[in-house]
Amino acid sequence: MYLVERDYSMIRLMYVWGFCQGRHIKVLAGFSGQRACDRRLKKLADSGLIERKRLLYGVAGLYTATNEGKKLIGVPAKKESIKLDQIHHDITVLDTVIYCIGKYKLSPAEIISEKMLHSKDGFSVKKHRPDFVFHFDNKIYCSEIELTLKAKDRLQKNIKDNFLNYDKQLWFVPDYQNKILKILNDNLISYPNIEIYNVEEVNHYVKSI
Numbered sequence: 402m403y404l405v406e407r408d409y410s411m412i413r414l415m416y417v418w419g420f421c422q423g424r425h426i427k428v429l430a431g432f433s434g435q436r437a438c439d440r441r442l443k444k445l446a447d448s449g450l451i452e453r454k455r456l457l458y459g460v461a462g463l464y465t466a467t468n469e470g471k472k473l474i475g476v477p478a479k480k481e482s483i484k485l486d487q488i489h490h491d492i493t494v495l496d497t498v499i500y501c502i503g504k505y506k507l508s509p510a511e512i513i514s515e516k517m518l519h520s521k522d523g524f525s526v527k528k529h530r531p532d533f534v535f536h537f538d539n540k541i542y543c544s545e546i547e548l549t550l551k552a553k554d555r556l557q558k559n560i561k562d563n564f565l566n567y568d569k570q571l572w573f574v575p576d577y578q579n580k581i582l583k584i585l586n587d588n589l590i591s592y593p594n595i596e597i598y599n600v601e602e603v604n605h606y607v608k609s610i
Contacts, residue, residue, distance in 0.1 A: 402448045404473075407431070408441070410509075412450060412470045417514050418495060420454070420463040420483055425495045428610065429502075429509045445470075457488055493600060494532045494546050497573050500603045501544065503610070505537045529562050531570070540568035547574050547581050548600070556584055564592040575600045 411430050415421050421429070423439055432438040442464060445451045450470035453462040468478035498512050518530040531543035543563050547556075563570035570592075574581050576599055585597050 402444060408445060408450075409474055411441070411445065412466045413474050414509065415451060415464050415466040416471060416474065416476055417517060418498075419481065419491060419516065420465045421495060422461050422463060422492065424461070424607075425499065426464065428499050454483070456483060456485060460488060460492070463488070490546060490548055493548060493573070493603070496607045497544060497546055497600075497603050498533060499610070500606050501533075501535065501542075501571075503606065505535070505542075507535055507537070511535050529559055531559075531563060531567075534567070541566075542569040542571060543567040544571045544573065546600070547572060547578070550578065550580050553584060556581070557588070560585070560588050560592055560595065564594055567594070569594050569596060571596050571598060573598045573600050573603060 407430055411426055414426060414429050418425075423435065423442060426432070426442065427435050427438040430438070432441075442451065442453070446453055446464075449467055450473060451464050452467055453464050455462050463483065465481075465483070466474070468480075471478045498509070501507065502509065502512070513534045515530045515532050518534065519527065522528060522530075532546050534541060534543045536542070543566070545559065545563070550556075551559075560570070572585050572595060574585070574597065582597065585595060589595055
């Protein structure tokens with residue numbers, strides 16, 4: 402198979418985010434249509450560089466980089482598992498990445514994933530890291546996707562950590578999570594760099610493109 406630069410970027414996206422669905426690859430890799438994207442994904446899968454997994458009923462296939470694919474982009478070729486209880490969260494993270502790319506006029510390469518942030522930490526004690534980070538207007542933004550309520554103390558700690566480490570912290574929360582929204586709103590005075598967004602707004606944007 403003759404590989405072009407976009408093939409490398411597709412495999413890299415799957416590695417950086419753990420997995421991608423076809424609709425994410427279409428936008429993030431710059432395809433004009435889903436059909437052309439799906440054809441290229443099939444060729445990469447047939448070549449053994451990526452694989453498509455169906456892990457949850459009703460959830461479209463998840464594309465991941467194989468060890469051969471990882472070798473091709475120069476990253477460690479080690480087995481990585483997808484956490485079933487995190488799939489919906491991680492899909493929402495990718496949707497939010499697309500939303501922020503559109504809102505702030507960014508390129509996919511300007512978004513740093515939680516996985517990449519942890520890799521920069523090395524082997525030290527694992528720190529809290531947001532779902533992704535980007536630079537905009539000479540400021541560092543972090544984004545948190547919060548679909549379910551964590552322990553209040555943990556959420557408070559994450560808010561404080563983000564306040565100390567980033568210029569802006571963007572929180573994306575579903576409308577129905579009133580307890581999370583209340584905690585965030587209660588913290589606005591102490592931590593004025595908080596901005597709160599609805600996950601529903603993200604979903605509407607992603608469906609429109």
